[in-house]
Amino acid sequence: MKKVGFIGTGIMGKPMAANLLKGGFEVTVWNRSAEKCKELLALGAKWGPSPKAVTESCEVTFAMLADPIASREVCFGPEGVLAGIGGGRGYVDMSTVDPQTAREIGKAVTEAGGRFLEAPVSGSRKPAEEGTLIIMAAGDRSLYDEVEKAFACLGKMTLYLGEVGRGTQMKLCVNMIMGQMMAAFCEGLALANRVGLDLKDVLNVLDAGAMANPMFRLKGGLVLSDDFPVAFPLKHMQKDLRLALLMGDETGQALPAAAVVNELFKKARGQGLGDLDFAALWRVVKDSPAS
Amino acid sequence: MKKVGFIGTGIMGKPMAANLLKGGFEVTVWNRSAEKCKELLALGAKWGPSPKAVTESCEVTFAMLADPIASREVCFGPEGVLAGIGGGRGYVDMSTVDPQTAREIGKAVTEAGGRFLEAPVSGSRKPAEEGTLIIMAAGDRSLYDEVEKAFACLGKMTLYLGEVGRGTQMKLCVNMIMGQMMAAFCEGLALANRVGLDLKDVLNVLDAGAMANPMFRLKGGLVLSDDFPVAFPLKHMQKDLRLALLMGDETGQALPAAAVVNELFKKARGQGLGDLDFAALWRVVKDSPAS
Amino acid sequence: MKKVGFIGTGIMGKPMAANLLKGGFEVTVWNRSAEKCKELLALGAKWGPSPKAVTESCEVTFAMLADPIASREVCFGPEGVLAGIGGGRGYVDMSTVDPQTAREIGKAVTEAGGRFLEAPVSGSRKPAEEGTLIIMAAGDRSLYDEVEKAFACLGKMTLYLGEVGRGTQMKLCVNMIMGQMMAAFCEGLALANRVGLDLKDVLNVLDAGAMANPMFRLKGGLVLSDDFPVAFPLKHMQKDLRLALLMGDETGQALPAAAVVNELFKKARGQGLGDLDFAALWRVVKDSPAS
């Protein structure tokens, strides 16, 4: 497998496609706004005029899209993936969607004669750039084996989880924990701030103990500077929380803490923070009265 | 400073006193139930018949007690610390209490002619044994400087935070985050479990990403085995959440996610899980219907 | 208008159809399980072999179905409403669905040449029997005016709210409040119970003050007897909470209290209480540890 497609070249997709290029793959790219492909073309990528065109011309096509709606459009829409897949070619959707969407896309691709993997990732912009994502794949096992080398360019860890749907489920569980950890972090810092502690001391204590983790280290800096350049957009975190809660709803698993955290992110989104990094939840939690 | 006292030799206090002995200090111990001092006496500690007797005979006395009530009793009760302190001797209360209790004890000790430090710690049984606690001290600066060597036997990191109350505030902020992280962890695993994912896979994904932390690693094992030998008792975590929320109440800081997590721990306590490790929250979150 | 159809003759639909018969209408009924129409046929109703057959033969057809899925099936399914509507005949869906479903059904009915009203109701079995429902109608104004007499047999209050979607939105807002009031009621009673108060005293105090309302009076009796014969099924309340929260999600309105209440109902559903009355939430809130 040398020729691969890549659909969706946003915050995540662009560095991922770049890593495939660096890994020696011939990459054909498509993005709704072609503008965002410029750098990749400069690095040697080819332009595919539509998802259909990309999938037709590549052995395997990867996609990294913003949400379930975008994933469905790229697959089912006019000049979409379905129109180009077939002949056993592979389609690997790495977007975070809901399990239902993953299953519907998988079914349609298979019925069109293609092979399908869902492969959502854990990790945001930086791991995407560094090729250290965690890839949670599920679906066609033969395709999984074939894309092993490509995955190795993108991530530091890959799991094969079984039937389509499992990847998304794993992703949503993990991101739900992440959203709650961010809320815990923000509430703890807000309380410390309110009583007059130095937030740098708090970050140092956290970083020395059993809770020490890269996320607190990284996002702590953003909180201190109250500046939230986007790595993982807040609105996507909220979407993942919504999808995780709906998964709990379907299976009868109550998730009271996650539900409240979702409302905090919802509120942040409602206040126009959706396009900032999800650590911007800080602004809603801290909630300084107008002064 | 060679002669130190140690009051309260439970899960935390016993290994801490042992570390002071190993560090070359002469240690006089007292505990409500004398039984729990046996091992320390075998290691060379002396027995003090009361808190008063201990503080009278030692340059500095450390205490590690279960809750604010115990801290107050040991200080203000008959044959208590207040009766023995004076002459500039030092009292270092390392228990987790509320800021108000810390301030009252500090004031009383100072008025009785002693010097006071509050010094709550982050870390449970294992760091206590290994001498790798994080010590958040506040109060008399000269006393802080004098106990530096003793602190070095007990912890890997020490902060001096200013006036009495600051240590407790820091501790409660940090533990509030910890309680919420545990709830996030349990809810995420419960959802994964409900949809049929392998919890070992989830733990691996968590451990490979930005959220990786020693606590998830350690407590993940307990969850997998559904066995919760106590390192940090669930009832103490719930107490810390209550105290943190009351601190938020006093300062007007809303903490909705922490409030819901507190109710989960409260429920766990109500179901008789209070003396297990706080990771036993898992049982309440998972909440399998009788079958 | 003398000849009306009625589709869906469950807990709500059966007494509603009966009230139309009593009001002098000729009623043709259909239900997925024909069994449930027996009593109505005995009262003089005719049997329609399919939703299509009913709508074809009646000037206006009413429907009262369990959830959005059932509403869609009856409308879009084979031998469904769409196949029979046309010629300006009316379709009035009184089920509680989500705004999106209401709009899609409304659009399809209109395109098929029919006229459409959504008309969800407030009130459960008893008001349905007594003809004292509250009807929240939206859609075709001429149809609304024509069904005035029929609505008068079913309810004591009717509102016309404008374009399709408004009725459902109103219903969901009102039911969300109802779910939260039930949780408030159960938590207050559970606390009273836990501290040893007589629940009858609590109900008397509530009934004498500013919070006095028919629901507390009615459901208080169920709680006292711990017996929950269904008037409004718990699983439907939880569905309405989910739909209301998603409506908040779409519009950026955070609803933290409702979100937690939804998780309580979810938990109750997960414990097999879904088919009892929604006051059975009591069992989950009270939550007595096994003893």
Add this chain to the structure above:
Amino acid sequence: MKKVGFIGTGIMGKPMAANLLKGGFEVTVWNRSAEKCKELLALGAKWGPSPKAVTESCEVTFAMLADPIASREVCFGPEGVLAGIGGGRGYVDMSTVDPQTAREIGKAVTEAGGRFLEAPVSGSRKPAEEGTLIIMAAGDRSLYDEVEKAFACLGKMTLYLGEVGRGTQMKLCVNMIMGQMMAAFCEGLALANRVGLDLKDVLNVLDAGAMANPMFRLKGGLVLSDDFPVAFPLKHMQKDLRLALLMGDETGQALPAAAVVNELFKKARGQGLGDLDFAALWRVVKDSPAS
């Protein structure tokens, strides 16, 4: 019993004392700021120079104070109730405190030779003015029987609940439900508002159905006008929620929905709404982003 004392003449106490005067009692009043007694003196009340003086000179003294701190000060402080009580005279504290405070005051009064009733009320300014409060009394039974006529001037319903502490427990359970109902009301209206419904329609629907209650009717008007003249101060509602939650904490009763509602009220208090009516929670729930 003709001569009664009344301590605390704020929003509630003033009209209550006035009703005792109208009922034919000789009333001696005291208030921290004497200013607030003027109107009562004009109505024929006498001035007592201290709580001690009032209780010394009256057969029974009533008190209506803002919170546990004020109740304790008036009782235990210099020139306080304890100094004047004795000889079997009665003290009836109608403030809302915590059960512990009620018990401590009761014990002290009894030990000083007095008789004690706690008698918190349900109802705010208007019922206080109209003499239609609900009185939840507990403590000395003989005193309860003696004050029957006085209670009849103040309230429309009186319960005797047993030992001291029961009155406060009842009050807190009932007010916790009230706080949650207010949050339910505000969230439902906020959602309706966000999707564009007319709030008057929503209020009409609520008032026609099973949830209809005087509080929604009364407070609905405040919400529509976004004007919140105080009947029951928001900060007192939040205090009652805190006390109720702590009561749940002591008894192991989890109250997740109430906990989240408490945080909403806390937030409102933190934003400076504490002295408005508790319906001002609306402003925090609605939470319109600056635009």
